[in-house]
Amino acid sequence: MSALLEVRHLVKEFRQSRLFGASVVTRAVDDISFEIQQGETFGLVGESGCGKTTTGRCILRLIEPTSGQVRFKGRDLAPLSANEMRLARRDLQIVFQDPYSSLNPRMRVGAIVEEPLVIFREGTKVERARRVAELFELVGLDPTQATKYPHEFSGGQRQRIGLARALALNPSLVIADEPVSALDVSVQAQVVNLLLDLQTRLGLTYLFIAHDLRLVRQICTRVAVMYRGRIVELGDAEAVFTAPTHPYTVALLSAVPKINPGDRVARVVFDAESCVPVPLREVRPGHFAAI
Amino acid sequence: MPDAPLLAVQHLRTVFPLHTGGDTAAVADVSFTLDRGRTLGLVGESGSGKSVTALSLIRLVQPPGRIAAGQIQFDGQDLMTLDEPAMRAIRGRRIGFVFQEPMVALNPVFTIGQQIAETLTVHGLARGAAARKKVVEWLAAVRMPNPAQRADAYPHQLSGGLRQRAMIALALCAEPSLVIADEPTTALDVTVQAEILDLLRELRREFGLALLLITHDLGVVAEMADHVAVMYGGRIVEYGPVQTVFAGAAHPYTQGLLACLPTLHTTARLQAIPGTVPSLGQFPAGCGFATRCPHRFALCDTTPPPDIRCGEAHVAACYLHQEPAS
Numbered sequence: 001m002s003a004l005l006e007v008r009h010l011v012k013e014f015r016q017s018r019l020f021g022a023s024v025v026t027r028a029v030d031d032i033s034f035e036i037q038q039g040e041t042f043g044l045v046g047e048s049g050c051g052k053t054t055t056g057r058c059i060l061r062l063i064e065p066t067s068g069q070v071r072f073k074g075r076d077l078a079p080l081s082a083n084e085m086r087l088a089r090r091d092l093q094i095v096f097q098d099p100y101s102s103l104n105p106r107m108r109v110g111a112i113v114e115e116p117l118v119i120f121r122e123g124t125k126v127e128r129a130r131r132v133a134e135l136f137e138l139v140g141l142d143p144t145q146a147t148k149y150p151h152e153f154s155g156g157q158r159q160r161i162g163l164a165r166a167l168a169l170n171p172s173l174v175i176a177d178e179p180v181s182a183l184d185v186s187v188q189a190q191v192v193n194l195l196l197d198l199q200t201r202l203g204l205t206y207l208f209i210a211h212d213l214r215l216v217r218q219i220c221t222r223v224a225v226m227y228r229g230r231i232v233e234l235g236d237a238e239a240v241f242t243a244p245t246h247p248y249t250v251a252l253l254s255a256v257p258k259i260n261p262g263d264r265v266a267r268v269v270f271d272a273e274s275c276v277p278v279p280l281r282e283v284r285p286g287h288f289a290a291i
Numbered sequence: 292m293p294d295a296p297l298l299a300v301q302h303l304r305t306v307f308p309l310h311t312g313g314d315t316a317a318v319a320d321v322s323f324t325l326d327r328g329r330t331l332g333l334v335g336e337s338g339s340g341k342s343v344t345a346l347s348l349i350r351l352v353q354p355p356g357r358i359a360a361g362q363i364q365f366d367g368q369d370l371m372t373l374d375e376p377a378m379r380a381i382r383g384r385r386i387g388f389v390f391q392e393p394m395v396a397l398n399p400v401f402t403i404g405q406q407i408a409e410t411l412t413v414h415g416l417a418r419g420a421a422a423r424k425k426v427v428e429w430l431a432a433v434r435m436p437n438p439a440q441r442a443d444a445y446p447h448q449l450s451g452g453l454r455q456r457a458m459i460a461l462a463l464c465a466e467p468s469l470v471i472a473d474e475p476t477t478a479l480d481v482t483v484q485a486e487i488l489d490l491l492r493e494l495r496r497e498f499g500l501a502l503l504l505i506t507h508d509l510g511v512v513a514e515m516a517d518h519v520a521v522m523y524g525g526r527i528v529e530y531g532p533v534q535t536v537f538a539g540a541a542h543p544y545t546q547g548l549l550a551c552l553p554t555l556h557t558t559a560r561l562q563a564i565p566g567t568v569p570s571l572g573q574f575p576a577g578c579g580f581a582t583r584c585p586h587r588f589a590l591c592d593t594t595p596p597p598d599i600r601c602g603e604a605h606v607a608a609c610y611l612h613q614e615p616a617s
Contacts (some may be wrong), residue, residue: 186563187568214555
């Protein structure tokens with residue numbers, strides 16, 4: 001079976017020009033490769049600045065990658081024209097972290113959810129209204145609230161609206177970039193459960209980008225741990241969390257605060273200087289580490 | 292009185308006026324004590340009143356908000372009766388403060404050395420070359436690499452973790468007996484958070500500090516605090532020793548919070564708390580949690596439950612724990 005999404009040797013460099021002297025090049029994403037199978041939840045986890053968000057945006061070509069391949073349903077996205085890419089994004093949607101800045105404050109939420117349908121000229125006005133109502137119900141919102149503005153909703157409800165918009169065109173892959181990190185814990189669980197329910201009902205595939213390892217453990221089937229633009233460990237969530245192999249993964253897991261005293265482990269400090277970037281190798285079947 | 296708690300808060304109520312007239316209480320009725328050298332974790336979600344509680348303790352609530360009622364006893368003094376100059380002699384000197392976002396809390400146009408020296412000078416602890424020497428000592432105490440050079444750095448020249456270390460040096464330099472830390476690690480990455488928590492632990496031991504740790508992260512509280520106070524809707528709904536509360540939460544809100552928190556072992560579906568935290572002024576008249584509570588009954592809607600003892604030093608504001616009337 002071929003993968004739904006294949007990322008091969010993806011590189012993104014940002015060039016910062018200086019007023020005097022040579023410009024500085026930062027490799028935000030440094031030669032990463034992974035595949036996502038239909039129906040799975042693939043977690044991309046790491047600390048701020050590791051390149052996880054840039055990776056998500058490069059896949060959608062919201063940022064143009066410097067080099068590398070992104071194949072979606074077997075088709076290379078890199079050579080597509082802007083217009084072809086726009087059409088391809090029907091099937092590849094994104095949910096953003098901040099439910100406050102990602103919804104246009106001057107549009108009614110019904111119009112926000114309808115907008116993708118309008119852009120792709122889906123259905124008549126009546127059919128679109130029916131679809132919007134359906135989407136509201138799908139994400140657990142009351143369709144009669146569609147005439148309200150974003151500021152009238154709480155953070156969790158706004159994230160549901162963002163999700164309804166992402167699902168309007170029946171995408172097969174949803175890139176969720178820190179979808180619950182701006183929410184209170186009691187609301188986080190609601191949105192996470194909704195993401196899981198929608199996956200079951202609609203057969204969605206998720207690329208889940210997050211810094212919270214506890215959350216990634218809970219919902220992802222496979223994970224890739226990123227550090228300084230590279231993937232340092234990749235494998236089944238179960239394997240990576242119970243038998244972390246790369247020293248950075250070990251350090252990261254040891255740093256997570258634990259409620260249960262029995263779960264606490266001595267903190268391991270990762271020495272970045274001693275870590276020479278090496279390619280991933282298979283340490284156990286399906287479990288790769290850059291050691 | 293060596294046995295008196297360092298900090299005792301009684302029936303604190305802090306209100307903000309509504310534009311429609313009347314007041315709304317961000318802190319409705321909060322009482323707790325903190326002993327010398329101990330750590331109390333104040334946990335709650337946004338809007339629970341935990342940060343307003345902290346600001347009330349040092350009387351820094353922004354007008355038109357005001358403390359409407361309550362007593363704050365700190366080290367034998369009633370802070371509510373002090374005038375502003377006397378309060379200023381306490382803030383930064385005897386009560387240190389660590390804020391969530393050091394980039395906002397530190398002054399961007401002064402070096403961190405200047406800011407620490409200013410605190411020392413204002414409180415009459417050191418000046419000139421002696422202050423400079425102390426600055427470097429304090430930066431070394433918070434494990435700042437190259438403290439003598441870093442003293443001349445501006446906040447923007449430091450990473451988030453180093454900035455928070457500078458903030459902690461600033462909070463500790465006047466050797467306070469109490470430090471209030473409001474979400475000190477929330478803006479940091481998990482590995483940097485672990486370093487800062489380690490540092491706070493070491494400094495606490497070294498200087499015999501009492502720490503009031505305000506956070507939304509139950510994991511941080513479990514690892515750092517002796518006691519925990521869980522806030523919801525401007526009230527403490529549960530209080531007790533950390534291990535007792537986390538092993539056997541008595542209030543349905545605490546139970547709900549623990550159930551909806553993923554751990555490194557969870558793969559099952561989480562039990563979400565239904566609904567959302569009401570906005571300020573929208574809390575129900577009786578128990579603030581009643582509208583989201585699975586055990587709600589008639590009494591919950593009418594009268595806020597009192598603190599009910601449910602174990603050794605463990606109280607919960609919930610009628611479920613009331614002994615049946617005999």
